[in-house]
Amino acid sequence: MCLAVPGRILSVSGDDPITRVGRVDFGGIVKEINLAFVPDARVDDHVLVHVGFAIAVINRIEAARVFAHLREIDELTHSPPED
Amino acid sequence: MQFRDEYRDGPQARRFADAIARITTRPWTLMEVCGGQTHAIVRFGIDALLPPQIDLVHGPGCPVCVTPVEYIDKAIEIAERPEVILCSFGDMLRVPGTRGDLLAAKSRGADVRIVYSPLDAIQLARVEPARQIVFFAVGFETTAPANAMAAYQARREGIGNFSVLVSHVLVPPAMRSLLDEPTNRIQGFLAAGHVCTIMGYEEYEPIALLHRVPIVVTGFEPLDILEGIYLCIRQLEEGRAVVENQYSRSVRREGNRAAQAMMQEVFRVIPRRWRGIGDIADSGLALAAAYAGQDAECRFGSVHTGDDRRSACISGLVLRGECKPPDCPAFGIRCTPERPLGVTMVSSEGACAAYYRYRRLRGTAAGGAV
């Protein structure tokens, strides 16, 4: 039930902060999503969407950190396994 | 899909698993709190990639599973009123109350509709002014702001034929209650990333400190879960117990303030009974006094409910992480998703349903995409 899916904002409409909506692209499927909880979200941002609401703007820099951390712990603890 | 598929990479998952094996020197028991994480762990065979000393126990993080039976009864009784259209997330329809489930009520003629978003229910109220639209609001902190918004919009726009039946639950009080159990085996938590996207993780810091358990805020994809486990094991091995944030691409320490403000506007904190677990202080949300006009329980009066049926189902133990689904004698034999005996088999995020779907035919062997 806490499933949330990332999608990219194609366009934003509405001035009322409570009903501001974005057209959000989920890998080809486009849906209207309420943006009240991400007041800073702009076109081209990726947002995390749960039951019709964007609940976070995905931070691109932090998104790459998982992979950097993996390289780091490989170097720190061991040479990477060859596969 | 970007920000999802790259976190499902098999070779990188194995490198994380190897790193976990290299730092693990002793047995450790971790709990993933959220049913979505349980589902990913079972689906992608993440537990089978881990060294045998690490035991992942599955937590109570399935809102459908822990919704008290009396709220299922209330929903059914309200749905059976001729003027009512009851809107619910699909998962709730097969959860048994004391006298059957919402699906059975629907087949008897009750107008029960599945919605994807609480905003769909509000929209229905706008186009069906002659009917009473009731939205069955369940979920954790992840879903609470969205459901709060429905009540807020109804009040703001004066939509008189809309109300909500609220049975919301909060995660940190449940974690504390598990840790307080004398039989507790949990040494570290993977906290639920989407709950923390809303709430942040300040409220977990005293839990980590007081109970000396590492808590790692963790996402839902295989690499997220493996990194969360790595961070948790590293803390345990080093004798540390703090809150760390694996899911920093969407979680900030303070959480989502706009969403929290909406929750505070519409809801108040109350004690709540968790199905299979029992009463937990300050673990639920109900509508604030200003929203009594949007409260289905006020509008339709209090409803009589029967006793929870006694059965062979051990889902209470499964929800507390004390048993795993294959420990249940009914699992896969008398209890299946088609004929579920308990809530953890009904909900798609329940541990029993996840094991049935991904594990039944291959024992506990690894599988999936990793």
Ligand code: SF4
């Ligand atoms: S397998 Fe069925 S009967 Fe057994 S604990 Fe799970 S839901 Fe209950």
